[in-house]
Amino acid sequence: MTRKAKDITEQTPWQELTPGGEIYEGGTSMLVNTGEWRSDVVIWVRDKCKQCLLCAPFCPDSSIPVKDGKRDEFDLDHCKGCGICFKVCPFEAIRFEKEVK
Amino acid sequence: MSIRERLSGNEAVAHAMRQINPGVFAAFPITPSTEIPQYFAQYVADGAVDTEYVTVESEHSSMSTCIGAQAAGVRAVTATSSAGMAFMYEMLYVAASSRLPITLACVNRALTGPININNDHSDSMGARDSGWLQLYAENGQEAYDNFLQAMRIAETADVRLPIMICQDGFITSHAVENILLEEDAAVKAFVGDYTPRHTLLQGSAMAVGPYDTVAFCMEHKVQQAEAMKNAKRAILNVSADFEKTFGRKYGFFEAYRMEDAEVALVLIGSTAGTAKACVEGLREKGVKAGLIKLRVFRPFPAKELAAALSHVKAVAVMDKSEGNNGCGGPLYAETAAACYDLAHRPKMIDVVYGVAGRDCEVGDIERVYRHLLRIAETGEVGEKYIHMGVRTSEQEVL
Numbered sequence: 259m260t261r262k263a264k265d266i267t268e269q270t271p272w273q274e275l276t277p278g279g280e281i282y283e284g285g286t287s288m289l290v291n292t293g294e295w296r297s298d299v300v301i302w303v304r305d306k307c308k309q310c311l312l313c314a315p316f317c318p319d320s321s322i323p324v325k326d327g328k329r330d331e332f333d334l335d336h337c338k339g340c341g342i343c344f345k346v347c348p349f350e351a352i353r354f355e356k357e358v359k
Numbered sequence: 360m361s362i363r364e365r366l367s368g369n370e371a372v373a374h375a376m377r378q379i380n381p382g383v384f385a386a387f388p389i390t391p392s393t394e395i396p397q398y399f400a401q402y403v404a405d406g407a408v409d410t411e412y413v414t415v416e417s418e419h420s421s422m423s424t425c426i427g428a429q430a431a432g433v434r435a436v437t438a439t440s441s442a443g444m445a446f447m448y449e450m451l452y453v454a455a456s457s458r459l460p461i462t463l464a465c466v467n468r469a470l471t472g473p474i475n476i477n478n479d480h481s482d483s484m485g486a487r488d489s490g491w492l493q494l495y496a497e498n499g500q501e502a503y504d505n506f507l508q509a510m511r512i513a514e515t516a517d518v519r520l521p522i523m524i525c526q527d528g529f530i531t532s533h534a535v536e537n538i539l540l541e542e543d544a545a546v547k548a549f550v551g552d553y554t555p556r557h558t559l560l561q562g563s564a565m566a567v568g569p570y571d572t573v574a575f576c577m578e579h580k581v582q583q584a585e586a587m588k589n590a591k592r593a594i595l596n597v598s599a600d601f602e603k604t605f606g607r608k609y610g611f612f613e614a615y616r617m618e619d620a621e622v623a624l625v626l627i628g629s630t631a632g633t634a635k636a637c638v639e640g641l642r643e644k645g646v647k648a649g650l651i652k653l654r655v656f657r658p659f660p661a662k663e664l665a666a667a668l669s670h671v672k673a674v675a676v677m678d679k680s681e682g683n684n685g686c687g688g689p690l691y692a693e694t695a696a697a698c699y700d701l702a703h704r705p706k707m708i709d710v711v712y713g714v715a716g717r718d719c720e721v722g723d724i725e726r727v728y729r730h731l732l733r734i735a736e737t738g739e740v741g742e743k744y745i746h747m748g749v750r751t752s753e754q755e756v757l
Contacts, residue, residue: 275579278519278582279568279579284563
């Protein structure tokens with residue numbers, strides 16, 4: 259079986275899964291919501307943000323998308339709520355608080 | 360043409376490794392398997408192989424190195440014994456679940472503790488549920504022959520499981536015996552090339568051994584269980600081709616004088632030689648004694664073993680490792696379970712023997728057969744979990 263990750267779901271029978279769970283392509287974590295066990299959430303305060311971009315390289319989960327030299331809204335499907343970006347932001351442009359679901 | 364030689368079991372396995380010329384050899388020395396990496400290091404130094412020889416800092420690392428190498432797309436081999444195998448425990452399971460057909464030369468030694476360097480099967484028996492294939496040898500010839508067959512079995516497309524080629528420490532690994540070796544070219548042609556469909560170093564990006572969530576992990580364990588079942592066919596196919604190529608016949612086990620046997624032993628490894636001598640002696644006296652020497656423990660050939668024992672009156676399963684479960688050793692547990700569905704089950708006892716190098720002679724084996732004859736005659740099994748050759752202040756069962 260050489261199925262692509264996007265073609266494997268929780269309904270796929272064992273016969274059609276790849277041997278040992280091998281994955282034959284890169285970037286497949288984009289297909290999975292890995293941020294659902296976060297307890298604290300980060301909130302981007304746009305009007306305080308100077309676009310210094312210090313937060314983005316510190317993010318361990320690539321959850322701060324940067325395009326054309328500017329950061330965008332958090333990718334909360336993959337952010338684990340570690341708070342590192344909140345800690346490194348020099349302008350209090352990131353709030354870090356209990357997530358209400 | 361086969362080549363007549365005199366080699367120890369360790370030399371024979373190292374010789375097979377040189378002939379196969381694997382991509383990576385990673386090992387940490389431990390008695391009594393140390394000679395295998397030692398001999399192989401000489402082959403590397405002499406330029407007799409192209410192998411990347413990795414001197415790691417532990418067995419956890421040697422198995423980790425093998426996992427990485429095999430996933431990268433080459434054959435990876437290692438050798439270990441006893442506590443060395445225990446130290447690679449975590450990675451044994453990872454190798455199996457990642458479906459990487461790594462080959463491990465296991466030179467069986469008592470697993471600590473108490474610390475002891477002599478032979479028994481407690482190291483590899485402890486790894487019996489790890490998902491590795493396990494082949495055992497009676498002598499150096501079988502260790503060599505099993506090693507030549509190992510990779511083709513393990514790499515079979517519907518198997519893809521790692522394999523242990525086991526031999527008895529010191530008894531087989533260090534004793535020099537006559538052996539038939541095969542020519543390098545013939546071995547290379549028999550073993551063939553390793554051509555995995557997906558590897559870390561070829562084609563597009565690939566991930567091996569990812570985290571498995573509740574929704575997938577059990578399905579992957581079922582894949583492993585099915586692969587272990589498929590391995591039975593692969594073993595028979597490769598063994599048949601081995602016989603056709605080199606003339607020596609192998610199966611799941613050797614049934615020795617079993618056709619009309621009324622009493623029989625089931626055992627693993629070098630003790631088979633001692634037991635065969637005993638069977639011959641008993642046969643001369645008219646005793647219908649037989650022997651099953653198990654070659655393949657994983658997968659366990661339950662159906663075939665039960666069929667081979669179905670006509671026997673009394674069976675002693677000889678465990679060369681302690682079960683520590685209060686009722687018997689691992690070989691006994693699996694043999695008894697295999698025979699459960701027989702319409703007429705033989706009476707069965709477990710004899711734990713040879714633990715930590717305790718000697719086992721022809722006379723010891725004969726006492727077991729005599730005990731089985733009493734059981735067959737009276738129908739009384741008595742004590743089923745017996746330790747042989749141990750000093751005791753009580754009346755000995757055997």
